[in-house]
Amino acid sequence: MDIHLSATEASPIERAAVDAALGPRDTRPPPRDRLLPALWAVQSRVGHIGEGALSYICERLDVPPAEAYSVASFYALFSLDPSAGQPLVAHVCDDIACRAAGAEQICARLETALGPPGTPTSDGRATWRRASCLGQCDRAPAALVMAAGSQPIERALAPVDPPALQTALRDGALSPATDAETATLPRIGGASLRLLRRVGRIDPTSLDDYRAHGGYEALRRAVRLGPDGVIREVVDAKLVGRGGAAFPTGRKWEAVAHAAARPHYLVCNADESEPGMFKDRVLMEHDPFAIIEAMTIAGYATGCEQGYVYVRGEYPLAFSRLRNAVAQAQAKGLLGDDVLGRGFRFDIEPRRGAGAYVCGEETALFSSIEGYRGEPRNRPPFPTQSGLFGRPTAVNNVETLVNVLEILREGGPAFAAIGTRDSTGTKLFCVSGRVDRPGVYEVPFGTTLRALLDLAGGLPAGRTLRAVLLGGAAGSVIPPEQVDMPLTFEAARARGVALGSGAVIVFDDTVDLRRILLRVAAFFRDESCGQCVPCRIGTVRQEELLERLVSGRPHSSVRDELALLADIGRAMRDASICGLGQTASTAVESAVRELKLFADGGDT
Amino acid sequence: MSVGPAAAPTGLVELTIDGQTVQVPEGSALLQACRARGVATPTVCYAENLTPVNVCRVCVVEVEGSRALVPACSRPVERGMVVHTDSERVRHSRRMVLELLASATDLSLAPEVEEHLRRYGGRPERFGPAAPPTPGADHRHTQAGHHRPTDGSTAATVTQPTLIDNELYVRDYSRCVLCYKCVEACGVDAQNTFAIAVAGRGFEARISTEFGLPLPDSACVYCGNCIGVCPTGALMFRSEHEMRRNGTWDETRQQRTDTICPYCGVGCTLTLHVQDGRIVKVSSPPEHDVAGGHLCIKGRFGWEFVQVLEDPAPASDR
Amino acid sequence: MLWGSNARETHPIFFHHVLRGLRNGARLYAVDPRRTTSAQWAHAWLGLQVGSDIALANAIGREIIAAGLANETFIARATAGFDEYRRCVDRYTLDYAQRETGVPAETIRELAHAYARADRAMICWTLGVTEHHNAVDTVLAIIDLALLTGHVGRYGSGLNPLRGQNNVQGGGDMGALPDRLPGFQHVEDDAARAKFERAWGVRIPPKRGWHLTGMFEAMERGDLTALYVIGENPAQSEADAGRAVRLLGGLGHLVVQDIFLTPTAELAHVVLPAAASWCECEGTVTSSERRVQRVRKALEPPGEARDDITIIRDLARRFGHNWGSPSAEDVWNELRSLSPIHAGMSYRRLEALGGLQWPCHDETHPGEQFLHGRLWEEPLRGPRTPFHAVLHEPPVDPVDDEFPIRLxxxxxxxxxxxxVQSGLYRSPLRHGETLQISPDDGRRYGALDGERVRVRSRRGAVEVSVHYEGTLRPGLAFMTLHFPDEVATNLLTIDAADPRSGTAEFKATAIRIEKIATSTDGAEG
Structure with missing residues (x-):
């Protein structure tokens, strides 16, 4: 390709970082899908991606600079502005659950001490920014601190200690020794836990420990059953995807296994970005080998030789634990050319997102892995026909895959006996907000929402329930009088709501729900990829309109504004390319409908 | 007699559009089927000579059994599909999409889009008065995932200063509907120069060179194919821009004549737009299969030698 | 295979089609001394030494034969002279070719195998092949490759010289060749000549004329004293421009018909101001793919300028012939009546179909996408097509210690x-003439990037700024001929021409770089 490179040269440090990520020069440039790792290499080394570094990446990859820039500028965790590219950045979550836990007070404090978001500290080495949900809702309020350098430090601070954060930003450094990582361990369930059975009980960095707790028995059973046998068990189990769409996993696997085009790819969607969700993080951080084993089984069943696990950029610990798990599995012959010595080939490459909710949408995720902007694709064709790199692809959520281990352990029919007829097995719910014990809870499908809230210790003493946001920002508001609904796909469908991937955010009477809705609207405006008109502009108009309603300054009458809100929502739902736009108005509209939030406004 | 490339025999697919049966070749998109049926389907991001990107969503139709509406421009026909192109649901989405576009973008040089807006009864003013441009707002420094707070009193727009950084093009992104056509024409669908791409995301997504560099510092080779496909006048010949500014641009006084480019032996058809005895613009008919609507810098701009320059200053002295 | 062609820049829209092919899985090989923007898209770039094309072509041919990849069936049924060709190329081993061309033997082998094994393969070339003293031999050596593999006369295969101007092909169509009448009918063919003589009512001299280089030689000898130049600027475009100007200036009578007062026109005794054929006249042009297309009048010509048909008609009248007032279509219809390959191309059809590719014998004929399909007909129709055994010869202007750089x-x-045409629009890409050299050569010869130097060849010298170009290899320099008023590149080039085509060896000049001592930078020099 006759690409035109920038006149600005990369620094030796930037070059070294890129070369480390891309390996030595060869006669052919590395494939385009190395773009995101190369961008990450520069971002974590110097704290921003400048013109020279981008140009050097382009030279190495034979990618036009305008395209590389278009990709880099898509992600929230990359900084392309040297003047704002401080080596140390604190991303402070002000999203739903953290807001309910006082995030605004923390932001106000930082603003007083350091200036508005993006202001560099006096030595220019650090700054802070507001962030959407970081997936630490059980330990809210949270911040993610990223310090670039030769030994980059990336760590979630949760709950965040404001004075400590301020000190770190002022000193421009974060000591690794202050790691206050507190595991989110299941507090309820004990011996009845299935998906969480090993979480908190094993050393997540040790393959031996994983094996000592039953690890790799499922893969052995899978190899005995053969690929068709595995798929049969998954079909019998009636397992459906846990990522939100609830598509039958067995059918998906069958379609990929039988697809004529080769190669096939397996993708584990670990881009858990829905506000209020953190269960996949807990699994990755505390039982990473389970995901590797389950992916290996899925790859075996569907005829994939290469798998990718795409982890959201805000989960540095989960990413490093998975990388470690992959390396250990490779070293022990559990991944590679001859898995288990049984003559099949399967390997896994962990990939890291860089701050884009839309990349949790499976086709956007493919684009992101491939080194393009994380823009969703139109369907058809479906991923099982044309997915990653245009090949048949099985894409499964983390929790879905871990369920496969249970299915192989006890058999499909036994698995199907748990839960309800149409929602089999157990489900992980992420309970956060105003409850006594936020965390991940594993319950059989069919448990009521009320029972789940009780498991989490109920509301703080003296508080009354105002609403539950079920399914996160893309979910629906459940009013108090409906908390006896059973948590099943069919019950949710019957009520016109979606279970989503299992976020349960609880609000009591102290929370200003209208502000929460504004935050949801701002979230979608920030996270829209911008590709299709209804979502790109609709999310902006939705936020503007809500601002008017919340501030009591409607353009015409509240009734007209609500009608316009409904018009916008309907067009986003009907005409957007992907699930992001199609659900961007769900929470807002359900809140307006169920809680009559703006009904008292009257005409003005 | 010449022999064409071996093409797989294509069968016909029968489907129903607005209650009428239509047969079209396998692999056609719904848009072709609609056109074959004589159903006027509005489009913004679709062009015959570009790969459909289905981003504007103006052409959405209702397909029975499909949860969301589907874009006619890119959805392949299937046997037995039942399609509604004028249901209340379709009209609602089309109207909304056009209203949203019109509320955020200057469409005054996009008569076709404005016509669609009229057809669907769009009232973009429903979203309130357009926000004044934010002074000093620089898209280049917009961090993905962040936006300026709004109080909702005005409707945000993509208004921004016009970019004039070279002698041939003007880029007025206040008119940009982000249809991706220019990116496609600069990229794999024609020129393969990749000087521009969509940068940023969400409402801050914009067409940009790397780091927003001026065109002369970018990979741009001034083929003008981006101008050729731009549906809203966001990209324009500098000569047209200046005539419009001076109030001398008058399409009613323009004749269009097709001829062959005087440079090289490829034989690209040029459409000369002549006003008052002077060439004011050159385009290329998309249906002509030599150039497919695209040209190079010489064909697009190299015609000044047949008319005396009003300002005979040499090209930029860079 | 793109051979001596930087189509990315010289035929950009053709290259769009190439790129579409690449996206559909085609392979591209670029043969060019420079790693051009076209070569940067290729699967392999064969960066040969300037003028070593025949060595390369013969080595490819030898490798195809040696590897058993020659299309023996096609050779046996449709060609002649294969045995002589095989003997001729036998000494062009890959090792020999690597030494002569500088292209790694493995790359030559890869290209030979890829070309021979391809279902469909095409070779396109431009002036990198034809601006050499042995241009015709080089073209024949390339044609041999197509005959060897049968990549000719079929859809998607073939041999394509990419024409550099919108009507080079059309000029040939109309008989603007020393030995041809319109429609490529040979002037020495009595029957063809008789047909034209009947139609025109004049006697046509039964022997071929001079090509351009032959004309200059005739001027030198004093055999040619009057010249009528239509739409050419030989004072600047000829190699060894100093000589060209001297000879044109010495003519007894020079008439120039042009849209500009070019430096050639400035030498003329009579200048006939012409209209621009593509926008101030009606007519046709013929593209590289033999597609005849209409050009149309969109503008009135300025001042006293008139279209070529009118000027020539009036000239005829002064010579005592009344041709009436023929329109462009009248002239075209006369051509159709005399040239069988154009017979089916009425203006009506050209308008309706957007052009037609010749041959087009009657008004029901759709035109032909490619030629030479007869070679595949069973039984073979017409004569066998011959191989030509040709030998590599280096460029005339040798590189030595005194002139160490190949320009x-x-x-x-x-x-x-x-x-003349492109200089008048405001191209942001135009930065004037430079001497492009590799940074290595810059350091070796002490020429800084941007420094103004004198470039000297055995014929002349020009002053020009140096531009470091990373895609050039050491020992190779590049200049354009776009800015003759500023830097007359053709003062450097050699007028050694191919005896058959008459094209000069613009592509191979030996130069050296000299410092310019000035009062301001003399201290450095």
Whole structure:
């Protein structure tokens, strides 16, 4: 390709970082899908991606600079502005659950001490920014601190200690020794836990420990059953995807296994970005080998030789634990050319997102892995026909895959006996907000929402329930009088709501729900990829309109504004390319409908 | 007699559009089927000579059994599909999409889009008065995932200063509907120069060179194919821009004549737009299969030698 | 295979089609001394030494034969002279070719195998092949490859010289060749000549004329004393421009018909101001793919300028012939009546179909996408097509210690030939003439990037700024001919021409770089 490179040269440090990520020069440039790792290499080394570094990446990859820039500028965790590219950045979550836990007070404090978001500290080495949900809702309020350098430090601070954060930003450094990582361990369930059975009980960095707790028995059973046998068990189990769409996993696997085009790819969607969700993080951080084993089984069943696990950029610990798990599995012959010595080939490459909710949408995720902007694709064709790199692809959520281990352990029919007829097995719910014990809870499908809230210790003493946001920002508001609904796909469908991937955010009477809705609207405006008109502009108009309603300054009458809100929502739902736009108005509209939030406004 | 490339025999697919049966070749998109049926389907991001990107969503139709509406421009026909192109649901989405576009973008040089807006009864003013441009707002420094707070009193727009950084093009992104056509024409669908791409995301997504560099510092080779496909006048010949500014641009006084480019032996058809005895613009008919609507810098701009320059200053002295 | 062609810049829209092919899985090989923007898209770049094309072509041919990849069936049924060809190329081993061309033997082998094994393969070339003293031999050596593999006369295969101007092909169509009448009918063919003589009512001299280089030689000898130049600027476009100007200036009578007062016109005794054929006249042009297309009048010509048909008609009248007032279509219809390959191309059809490719014998004929399909007909119709055994010969102007750098010339995207047309629009890409050399050579010869130097060849010298170009290899320099008023590149080039085509060896000049001592920078020099 006759690409035109920038006149600005990369620094030796930037070059070294890129070369480390891309390996030595060869006669052919590395494939385009190395773009995101190369961008990450520069971002974590110097704290921003400048013109020279981008140009050097382009030279190495034979990618036009305008395209590389278009990709880099898509992600929230990359900084392309040297003047704002401080080596140390604190991303402070002000999203739903953290807001309910006082995030605004923390932001106000930082603003007083350091200036508005993006202001560099006096030595220019650090700054802070507001962030959407970081997936630490059980330990809210949270911040993610990223310090670039030769030994980059990336760590979630949760709950965040404001004075400590301020000190770190002022000193421009974060000591690794202050790691206050507190595991989110299941507090309820004990011996009845299935998906969480090993979480908190094993050393997540040790393959031996994983094996000592039953690890790799499922893969052995899978190899005995053969690929068709595995798929049969998954079909019998009636397992459906846990990522939100609830598509039958067995059918998906069958379609990929039988697809004529080769190669096939397996993708584990670990881009858990829905506000209020953190269960996949807990699994990755505390039982990473389970995901590797389950992916290996899925790859075996569907005829994939290469798998990718795409982890959201805000989960540095989960990413490093998975990388470690992959390396250990490779070293022990559990991944590679001859898995288990049984003559099949399967390997896994962990990939890291860089701050884009839309990349949790499976086709956007493919684009992101491939080194393009994380823009969703139109369907058809479906991923099982044309997915990653245009090949048949099985894409499964983390929790879905871990369920496969249970299915192989006890058999499909036994698995199907748990839960309800149409929602089999157990489900992980992420309970956060105003409850006594936020965390991940594993319950059989069919448990009521009320029972789940009780498991989490109920509301703080003296508080009354105002609403539950079920399914996160893309979910629906459940009013108090409906908390006896059973948590099943069919019950949710019957009520016109979606279970989503299992976020349960609880609000009591102290929370200003209208502000929460504004935050949801701002979230979608920030996270829209911008590709299709209804979502790109609709999310902006939705936020503007809500601002008017919340501030009591409607353009015409509240009734007209609500009608316009409904018009916008309907067009986003009907005409957007992907699930992001199609659900961007769900929470807002359900809140307006169920809680009559703006009904008292009257005409003005 | 010449022999064409071996093409797989294509069968016909029968489907129903607005209650009428239509047969079209396998692999056609719904848009072709609609056109074959004589159903006027509005489009913004679709062009015959570009790969459909289905981003504007103006052409959405209702397909029975499909949860969301589907874009006619890119959805392949299937046997037995039942399609509604004028249901209340379709009209609602089309109207909304056009209203949203019109509320955020200057469409005054996009008569076709404005016509669609009229057809669907769009009232973009429903979203309130357009926000004044934010002074000093620089898209280049917009961090993905962040936006300026709004109080909702005005409707945000993509208004921004016009970019004039070279002698041939003007880029007025206040008119940009982000249809991706220019990116496609600069990229794999024609020129393969990749000087521009969509940068940023969400409402801050914009067409940009790397780091927003001026065109002369970018990979741009001034083929003008981006101008050729731009549906809203966001990209324009500098000569047209200046005539419009001076109030001398008058399409009613323009004749269009097709001829062959005087440079090289490829034989690209040029459409000369002549006003008052002077060439004011050159385009290329998309249906002509030599150039497919695209040209190079010489064909697009190299015609000044047949008319005396009003300002005979040499090209930029860079 | 793109051979001596930087189509990315000189035929950009053709290259769009190439790129579409690449996206559909085609392979591209670029043969060019420079790693051009076209070569940067290729699967392999064969960066041969300037003028070593025949060595390369013969080595490819030898490798195809040696590897058993020659299309023996096609050779046996449709060609002649294969045995002589095989003997001729036998000494062009890959090792020999690597030494002569500088292209790694493995790359030559890869290309030979890829070309021979391809279902469909095409070779396109431009002036990198034809601006050499042995241009015709080089073209024949390339044609041999197509005969060897049968990549000719079928859809998607073939041999394509990419024409550099919108009507080079059309000029040939109309008989603007020393030995041809319109429709490529040979002037020495009595029957063809008789047909034209009947139609025109004049006697046509039964022998071929001179090509351009032959004309200059005749001027030198004093055999040619009067010249009528239509739409050419030889004072600037000829190699060894100093000699060209001297000879043109010495003519007894020079008439120039042009849209500009070119430096050639400035030498003329009579200048006939012409209209621009593509926008101030009606007519046709013929493209590289033999597609005849209409050009149309969109503008009135300025001042006293008139279209070529009118000028020639009036000239005829002064000579005592009344041709009436023929329109462009009248002239075209006369051509159709005399040239069988154009017979089916009425203006009506050209309008309706957007052009037609010849041969087009009657008004029901759709035209032909490619030629030479007869070679595949069973039984073979017409004569066998011959191989030509040709030998490699280095360029005439040798590189030595005194003139150590090989200068090659060419075109750039935004400009055209001597810049008469392209110089007048405001191209942001145009930065004037430079001497492009590799940074290594810059250091070796002490020429800084941007420094103004004198470039000297055995014929002349020019002053020009140095531009470091990373895609050039050491020992190779590049200049354009777009800015002759500023830097007369053709003062350097050699007028050694191919005896058959008459084209000069613009592509191979030996030069050296000299410092310019000035009062301001003399201290450095």
């Amino acid at each position: 090659t010339t060419g075109r750039q995207l935004d400009s055209f030939n001597t810049g």
